[in-house]
Amino acid sequence: MEEIINKIKEISKSALISFSNQFFYEINIKANISIPTLIFSTTSLEFEQTLVGQSRTQTVQIQNMNSIPIDFNFGPAITTNLLQRNINKRIGSVFTATPSFETLPPSSFLNVDITFSPNLERNYQMQFNIKIKHNTTPISFTVKGSGMQMRLKFDPPELQFNPIQPYGEPSYAEFYIVNPTKYQIEAYLPQFDLENICDKM
Numbered sequence: 001m002e003e004i005i006n007k008i009k010e011i012s013k014s015a016l017i018s019f020s021n022q023f024f025y026e027i028n029i030k031a032n033i034s035i036p037t038l039i040f041s042t043t044s045l046e047f048e049q050t051l052v053g054q055s056r057t058q059t060v061q062i063q064n065m066n067s068i069p070i071d072f073n074f075g076p077a078i079t080t081n082l083l084q085r086n087i088n089k090r091i092g093s094v095f096t097a098t099p100s101f102e103t104l105p106p107s108s109f110l111n112v113d114i115t116f117s118p119n120l121e122r123n124y125q126m127q128f129n130i131k132i133k134h135n136t137t138p139i140s141f142t143v144k145g146s147g148m149q150m151r152l153k154f155d156p157p158e159l160q161f162n163p164i165q166p167y168g169e170p171s172y173a174e175f176y177i178v179n180p181t182k183y184q185i186e187a188y189l190p191q192f193d194l195e196n197i198c199d200k201m
Helices: 082-088 194-200
Strands: 008-018 024-034 044-046 056-064 070-074 095-098 101-104 108-116 123-132 135-148 153-155 176-178
Touching: 095 123, 101 108, 108 135
Parallel strands: 044 135
Antiparallel strands: 008 024, 056 108, 070 101, 070 123, 095 108, 123 135, 153 176
8 A cells, every 4th residue: 555645743722711711721722633535445557558549447446444425536547758738738647546636534445547548659657746725745656558459460561462364273372361469360351251242133
């Protein structure tokens, strides 16, 4: 569990209670003021390589060990690279938190789902800024993942056929279809699929 430091400040005040012009009673009042904090099971997650169009979800647990309810809010995930933040605005939300905001009752916990849904083949390193009500210091929650696009390779990439005479013997060439990913891919050639051609006629 990871906890943000809870700063405690002790204050002391005195008050006079007057019963008459000659008689009064002094009361000393002391209080400990602390900044509301939450305990996180982790403040960073790393996702396995995920296909574009698919998603993966991991869970983080948040605990409120305070005697009062605490409001929190996950901001949108932003890149940790300041120079790429304008670029990533066009990428969209690849990391999401559910629920993204909540009021956590005293002495309770909540599981929050962090979902990774890549839309490009690239590496992602982003962070959520989590705001806690009445706490001016946001919590940084780092998330990492990489997207993989389904694709095939052809070996060789092009074929060269030997010249033939009209009505002569056909010319043949061989090539391989290679799957460079670790995922199973189903492939077919629609222009050579007789059933597909008949359906379009």
